[in-house]
Amino acid sequence: MEHLLVATWEDRYVDAVVALWNGAAVRDGYKELTRDTFAEIFTANRYFDPACAFVLLDDGQVRGFSCGCTGDDLPLGETAGYVTCIVLADGFGSDANRTALLEAIEARFRALDKRQSELLFFNPMRLPWYIPGTPGHEHNNAPGVPADSGLYRFLISAGYIDRARQCAMYRPLADFAIPADIRAKEDKAAEEGYAVELFDSRRHAGLADMLAGLANPAWEREIAACAADGVPVVIAADREGRAAGFAGPVVRQDNGRGYFAGIGVHPDHEGRGLGSILFFKLCEALRDVGADYMSLFTGSSNPAIRIYEKAGFDTVRQFAIMRKELTQ
Numbered sequence: 310m311e312h313l314l315v316a317t318w319e320d321r322y323v324d325a326v327v328a329l330w331n332g333a334a335v336r337d338g339y340k341e342l343t344r345d346t347f348a349e350i351f352t353a354n355r356y357f358d359p360a361c362a363f364v365l366l367d368d369g370q371v372r373g374f375s376c377g378c379t380g381d382d383l384p385l386g387e388t389a390g391y392v393t394c395i396v397l398a399d400g401f402g403s404d405a406n407r408t409a410l411l412e413a414i415e416a417r418f419r420a421l422d423k424r425q426s427e428l429l430f431f432n433p434m435r436l437p438w439y440i441p442g443t444p445g446h447e448h449n450n451a452p453g454v455p456a457d458s459g460l461y462r463f464l465i466s467a468g469y470i471d472r473a474r475q476c477a478m479y480r481p482l483a484d485f486a487i488p489a490d491i492r493a494k495e496d497k498a499a500e501e502g503y504a505v506e507l508f509d510s511r512r513h514a515g516l517a518d519m520l521a522g523l524a525n526p527a528w529e530r531e532i533a534a535c536a537a538d539g540v541p542v543v544i545a546a547d548r549e550g551r552a553a554g555f556a557g558p559v560v561r562q563d564n565g566r567g568y569f570a571g572i573g574v575h576p577d578h579e580g581r582g583l584g585s586i587l588f589f590k591l592c593e594a595l596r597d598v599g600a601d602y603m604s605l606f607t608g609s610s611n612p613a614i615r616i617y618e619k620a621g622f623d624t625v626r627q628f629a630i631m632r633k634e635l636t637q
Contacts, residue, residue, distance in 0.1 A: 313409070317413075329371055362376040388423060391428070437449050453629050457626070468633050476606060505546075542558045557569075565601035
């Protein structure tokens, strides 16, 4: 007979939870964790709250783990908490056990006066996962709930609404080449005074103004920091050398992945094909610095998905963005 208990987090559970993760979560496609990488994602994260992490115990043995997080400075953070994961061992994956672990997280959110429970890409606890059908290629964040998972089906039954879909996309870079029609677009943009090239503070200006015009605080912080630190960023510049758009940064990660923060074109310079040119030039630059592949995610209704598909990216998995309104 099972004697199941949901207990709040204590550090003595680390080894058991890592072992649980490396069995159950890895079979669902997530990357293996060590004590160090578990700490990086969870317990050493500035948003980790031990009162919002739980284990399911069976006569003292860890059979499940769930974690959520909150932060008023996070997007939606004043009103919402984020569910990071619910993981259950073989033989314990019942909806009753998932419910017990989920309700513990939701109770903590309510105690902190949160009105919504969210599963989405703003979660600062980033869960790496393996891209199916590849030789261990990985993406650095799960932007929601895998839409083909048992957890997704459970959350629907638990009152969560599927609000949007994120397409996880992938392309090996060894054979990447910019096609003739994109080269033609680049030539036409050049006739209009635009150059797509790496940012150079000696020749280019207006980067901060361009980023501010995109109304994306994450890009504004990250791309400005990269440029200040000398990390290459692809930009579109007008004939005066003022930044009109960006793609990047150009970074090969240790796992061979070409890092991708995003692409953006200032509204004053839209309609000239600069977004396509920027992205293709970024892929080329990442190939040239030795990146083996690129992965990214984008909304299924985002027009940029057509740029990625034209560049040879395939959707390898879909993630659901989900929300539940919490009652007090």
